[in-house]
Amino acid sequence: MARLTVLEPEAMYPDTRLEQEILGPEVEIIRGGAPHTGTLDMLSDEVCARIDGLLIFRHWLKPHHIARFPKLKVVVRMGVGYDRLDRAACAARGITVCNVPDYGTMEVADHAVSLALALRRGIILHHDLQRATPPAPWRYVDHPLIRRAEVQGFGILGLGRIGTAAALRAKAFGFKVRFFDPFLPNGVDRALGIGRAHSLAELMAGSDVLSIHVPDTRLTRGLVGAKELAALPEGAVVVNTARGTSLDLDALEAGLRSGRIAGAGLDVIPVEPPPEPVHPLLQAYRAREPWLTGRLVVTPHSAFHTPQAWADIRSKSAETMRDVLVRGLRTNVIPPEGD
Structure with a gap:
């Protein structure tokens, strides 16, 4: 078999030793230019003509890029x-096309629940108030943000790997999870000991905290807009650690x-990153507007x-490439149809 x-x-x-160990001697690994800066457009036609497998992190892969790789599998x-x-x-x-669905699960779930708790326990509130000029009085603050966990519904929108991990964490803190x-x-x-809502x-209607865990697809873009936010209970908290396209920033503002x-x-x-001029909500946030x-x-x-997580990205990406390109398996394959 010709070398891949x-x-x-x-x-x-910094090197490809781990990838080489995982992929094996039958695979040649080529790296781009300076770390994080090499672009697909910078590659020579000679290099592109040799490529069977492509590992993509930040880059967009559009039709004109794909056309440069005649052997790409x-x-x-x-x-x-x-x-x-571009599937x-x-x-x-x-x-x-494959992804790496099982890296960062714990981190993102931790982050989502941490954001909810930091808001609901008033940690962000007191952080802002105590560094104000002058600082707020040394006492608690009555505020709509602050509530006991067990009286709140914690809504998980999208119960994939990360959504499930977030649900179990929120449940452990005493939230009523659906x-x-x-x-x-x-x-x-x-199986998880949580509730299920049968419609968005x-x-x-029952989410005092809404945590979004859906991918960016045709079905999820704009999923949470003005109508949906208006249906949340008064004084709700919204957390998004998934994809920004699912939440309407105008409606959130x-x-x-x-x-x-x-x-x-x-x-x-x-x-991402936010283009200038940034959205008015981000402008207000950066300006520390009092409201x-x-x-x-x-x-x-x-x-x-x-x-x-970075170590997982590296090893699991190489393992997925090995399974599919070298061994002909279907590990983490994303079907081309549907969104």
Whole structure:
């Protein structure tokens, strides 16, 4: 069998020794340019002509990129979300698309529940108040954010791996956890000991905390808008650690300004990094406008990040490429049809 060639264009790691050990001697590994900066457009035609497998992290893979790789057989997205890959163009060429669904599960679930708790326990509120000029009095604050966990419904929108991990964490803290995910069979709720909502409206009506865990697809873009946020109980908290496209920022800003939404924790926004001029909600957040004090916390799509998660990305991406490209298995293959 002719030797296979895999390209990692972003040079994310200092060497390819681990990847070589996993992929084996029958695979040649080529790295891109300077770490994190090599782009697909910078590659020579000679290199592109040799590539059988492509490891993608931050890059977008569009039809004009795919056309540069005449031998390409497998693309592995080095992460959970695969919205950066043009799956239709890959399917038209017979290219198999995979992801790495089982890295960062604990980190993102921890992050989601931590955002909810930081808001609901007033940690962000007191952090802002105690560093004000002058600082607030040394005492507790009565605020719509602050509630006991066990009196709150904790709604999980999308019960995949991360949503499940978040549900179990929220349950451990005493929240009344329910989920909505129409793609899961009956009995999942009983296995986990949580409730199930049979519609999005039903989930919203009982979610004092809403935690979003859906991928970016045709069905989920704009899923949580003004109508859905208005259906949340008065004083709800909204957390999004999945994809920014599922939550309407205009509607969230309106809900926060009106006071109907007590607080929000965002690790993702619709366009990343945010283009200038930034969305008015981010402008108000950065300017520390008083109406947002303690009510909004933003992290830069970093919920997944730990050294251990980066190690998982590396090893699991290489293992997936090996399974599919070398061994002909169907590990983590994303079907080309449907969104």
